[in-house]
Amino acid sequence: MADSDTETQDDYYSVLGISSAASVKDIKRAFRVIVKDHHPDISMDEEATDFQIFLNDVYETLMDPEKRAEYDAISGFQLGGTNPFRDVHAERDQVFVDEFSCIGCRNCNNVCPRTFEMEDEYGRARVVDQGLDTGEQIALLI
Structure with a gap:
C-alpha cells in the first residue's frame, strides 16, 4: 500500500x-x-x-x-536465528535467493541465467547451480 x-x-x-x-x-x-x-x-x-x-x-x-x-x-525472530541475507559477517561466496523478498522480477535469471532459474509454481527465482556465472555478473545483482 x-x-x-x-x-x-x-x-x-x-x-x-x-x-x-x-x-x-x-x-x-x-x-x-x-x-x-x-x-x-x-x-x-x-x-x-x-x-x-x-x-x-x-x-x-x-x-x-x-x-x-x-x-x-x-x-531472526527465533532464539539464535539469523538472517544470512542481512548478516554482514556471513561469507559471500555463494548465491542465495531470499524467498520472502523475491518478487519474481526475473532480474536474477536474466543477469545470471546459468545460476538462476524461474520456479514455475510461485514465479520466484531459484538457484540451480553455483559458480557458473562470473563474479562480475553476480555483483550486478547486489
Missing part, C-alpha cells in the same frame, strides 16, 4: 501489527481487521490488489507452523 514502507513489509508481524509471539487466534484477528480496510473490493487504493496478495502470503506463512518456524528462523 502507498502508506506502508518497505521495512515494515519485511517484517510479517509488523504488517499485521502483532508481536512475533502472537497466537494463531491473534494472527487471524489481525489479518481480518486489515483485510476489512484494505480489500480490493472495498479500498479505493490502486495498489490494493497487490497488497492483498502480499497479505495472503503473510497470513499463509504465519498460519502454517512449518512455514512460520522457517520464517522466524530466517528473519
Whole structure:
C-alpha cells in the first residue's frame, strides 16, 4: 500500500501489527481487521490488489507452523536465528535467493541465467547451480 514502507513489509508481524509471539487466534484477528480496510473490493487504493496478495502470503506463512518456524528462523525472530541475507559477517561466496523478498522480477535469471532459474509454481527465482556465472555478473545483482 502507498502508506506502508518497505521495512515494515519485511517484517510479517509488523504488517499485521502483532508481536512475533502472537497466537494463531491473534494472527487471524489481525489479518481480518486489515483485510476489512484494505480489500480490493472495498479500498479505493490502486495498489490494493497487490497488497492483498502480499497479505495472503503473510497470513499463509504465519498460519502454517512449518512455514512460520522457517520464517522466524530466517528473519531472526527465533532464539539464535539469523538472517544470512542481512548478516554482514556471513561469507559471500555463494548465491542465495531470499524467498520472502523475491518478487519474481526475473532480474536474477536474466543477469545470471546459468545460476538462476524461474520456479514455475510461485514465479520466484531459484538457484540451480553455483559458480557458473562470473563474479562480475553476480555483483550486478547486489
